[in-house]
Amino acid sequence: MTPLYDVAVVGYGPTGLAAASLLGRLGHRVVVCERWPGLYGLPRLTHIDDETARTVQAAGDVDEALHDSSRCQYVWVNGKGEILVNIPANPEGPMGYPDHISMYQPDVESAIDKRLRAYGTVDVRQGWAVTGLDQDDDAVTLRLRGWNADAVCADGPSDEVRARHVIAADGSRSGIRELLGVQRQDLGFNELWLNIDTEWLRPQPPEFARGTQYCDPARGHMTINIGHTRQRFEFAVLPGETREEMAAPETAWRLLRQYHDLGPDDVRITRRLVYGFEARIATRWRTGRVFLAGDAAHTMPPYLGQGACSGIRDATNLAWKLHHVLGGLSPDALLDTYESERRPHVTALTHAAIGLGKVANTHDAEAAAARDAAFLAGKVPPPPPFPPLRDGVLRQGTDAPVGTLTPQGRIRLPDGRSGRLDDLTGYGFTLVAAEDPTAALGPERLARLERLGCAVVALDTVADLDGRHGEYLRQLGAVAYLARPDFVLFGVAADSTDLGALVDDLDAALSGTPAGVAV
Incomplete structure (x- = not known):
């Protein structure tokens, strides 16, 4: 069988x-x-x-x-090398890692x-x-x-x-x-680019220790560091160029020399492929x-x-x-x-x-010039922040930013163990409270949280080593927050009297039973 x-x-x-x-x-x-x-x-x-x-x-x-x-800075420049967009390399985001990582x-x-x-x-x-x-x-x-x-x-x-x-x-x-x-x-985006992956045969030059997108109408191209010892290069395939000619070894070396003055003494090519960039759902x-x-x-x-x-x-x-x-x-x-x-x-x-x-x-020179002028004049708004989840397993009917991401800092438990939050709480739901919620929740609700695999972290009994979770609670104006296993904010408790309702709402959302009905 x-x-x-x-x-x-x-x-x-x-x-x-x-x-x-x-x-x-x-x-x-x-x-x-x-x-x-x-x-x-x-x-x-x-x-x-x-x-x-x-x-x-x-x-x-x-x-x-x-x-x-390594953390990854990303710069967009035009054909003249002028910076259009500079995305800095934040050394540590709210999750406890750099917000952009080259790996x-x-x-x-x-x-x-x-x-x-x-x-x-x-x-x-x-x-x-x-x-x-x-x-x-x-x-x-x-x-x-x-x-x-x-x-x-x-x-x-x-x-x-x-x-x-x-x-x-x-x-x-x-x-x-x-x-x-x-x-x-098909959302209507289809472009061919040549991908060239390399390993450095000498120390990585400082100008390559970041990502750079060259928005050159003559030929768009980019490079990004892969950690400290490797580098990716990409080049747009122009009209009239075939996959076969672009994938040839001599084409890769010609483009590396033309755009970056690099040759076989500088890098070793480990992968060469023409990619189709698309947008389909x-x-x-x-x-x-x-x-x-x-x-x-x-x-x-x-x-x-x-x-x-x-x-x-x-x-x-x-x-x-x-x-x-x-x-x-x-x-x-x-x-x-x-x-x-x-x-x-x-x-x-x-x-x-x-x-x-x-x-x-953008391959049209006039269109590229207008684009550059708009960026350099500051007339192009920054990209919007990542969207939150709007529907699904979220506590509804509150002003809390449900559907956004919750942070991860380092904590130390009463038994002396310390480390990243998730390593100490496990993979599951996590209730983080300013004070021990045992009395406010009572044994029945605590048993339900245990059944759901939800860890409980009370900041008055653990050391919030970098202050990240306490600061997050202050930003929320709440006494507790409940995070899903995928780090999404399910909901918050505005005060101790709301803690029980928060747990009831989680149980209801997961069981399909209306809040307030015994399960």
């Missing part, structure tokens, strides 16, 4: 890795199906933000993952892979392609074939796995999406027990640095909701909030990335 897993994850890139690790950490039986026989081993993404780093912390050894990383993707993937294999509940099946699926009332059956990496086809032995739910994180060309017959909306993200995530659900141009970050947000959103449904703590309807929460957020970021992409891909 085919064993029944709780969740099957298809695809073993950043989204699939994060989802599998978080679910494995929560004790679920997970099977990963990945057609390639090993981790990719080369960087596709080069940037994550502090929110994503916090998820890496939950899914793997974050210090190992980011050991060759080496293989380090991140290896750290998460190492962690999830240690759980003993995650079965990683590399070298297997999913060729079909069937759903019934209880589970999904995935049909597998061994993947022939040399012939780039599935012609090996057959097998199947069965799982109660499936997360399809198998990339922009998602085979699962095709099997489900899900279409994608799947028309639906859930089909029965199957969920699309990451590039399978949405793709965006890279100019905001949020493609992989958005996929990892999908993983964190889905993981805790699947945990609650699989554990009988919440009804299946909770899973519908995955798309209703994530789609508006990623759509807003995609449109912002498209806007930046149009700046970077």
Whole structure:
């Protein structure tokens, strides 16, 4: 009989890795199906933000993952080298990490892979392609074939796995999406760029220790550091140029010499590929027990640095909701909030990335001159802040900034242990209160919080080492706040008499029972 897993994850890139690790950490039986026989081993993404780093912390050894990383300043310049936009490198954002991080993707993937294999509940099946699926009332059956990496086809032995739910994180060309017959909306951005990844053969020059987007109408191009020892270069493919000629080794060296005066004595090329930058969003993200995530659900141009970050947000959103449904703590309807929460957020970021992409891909000289004049005169407003979640598992009817992100500082517990908040509280809901809420909540509500896997942190009994959580409470004008496992603010308690109602509202939101009804 085919064993029944709780969740099957298809695809073993950043989204699939994060989802599998978080679910494995929560004790679920997970099977990963990945057609390639090993981790990719080369960087596709080069940037994550502090929110994503916090998820890496939950899914793997974050210090190992980011050991060759650096905070990343990002500058946009025109064809004359004049600065249009300067995005500074904040050394530490509210999550406890730099808000822009230049990192080496293989380090991140290896750290998460190492962690999830240690759980003993995650079965990683590399070298297997999913060729079909069937759903019934209880589970999904995935049909597998061994993947022939040399012939780039599935012609090996057959097998199947069965799982109660499936997360399809198998990339922009998602085979699962095709099997489900899900279409994608094209938002009208399509550009080709040549990607060249390199390793420095000498110390990295200071001018390369940042990201620079050259908005040159003659040929847009960019460079960004990958930690301290590696560098990415990208060049727009112009009309009349073919993929084949742009992917040739001599083209890469010609462009590196022409634009950066670099040659084989300076860098070693490790990867060379022509990419298609696109913006597409799947028309639906859930089909029965199957969920699309990451590039399978949405793709965006890279100019905001949020493609992989958005996929990892999908993983964190889905993981805790699947945990609650699989554990009988919440009804299946909770899973519908995955798309209703994530789609508006990623759509807003995609449109912002498209806007930046149009700046970077302005090839008309007159239009570029007008663009430059507007930027240099300060007439271009800064990009809007990231949108909060508006609907879903949030406490409604308050003025609190629900749906925004909560901070992570360092704390010291009464037993002397100290470290980052999440490392000490675990992966789950967290109630942070100015004072011990035991008396205000009472034993019944405390038992409910324990049943929901919610940690309780009282700032009068722990040391708030950098003052971040106390300051956040003061900004909220609250005595307590309740954070979701994906770091989103569920709600706040304005005073001690509101603490019980806050817990009741969380229980109601997760159980599907109206607040005030016993469960």
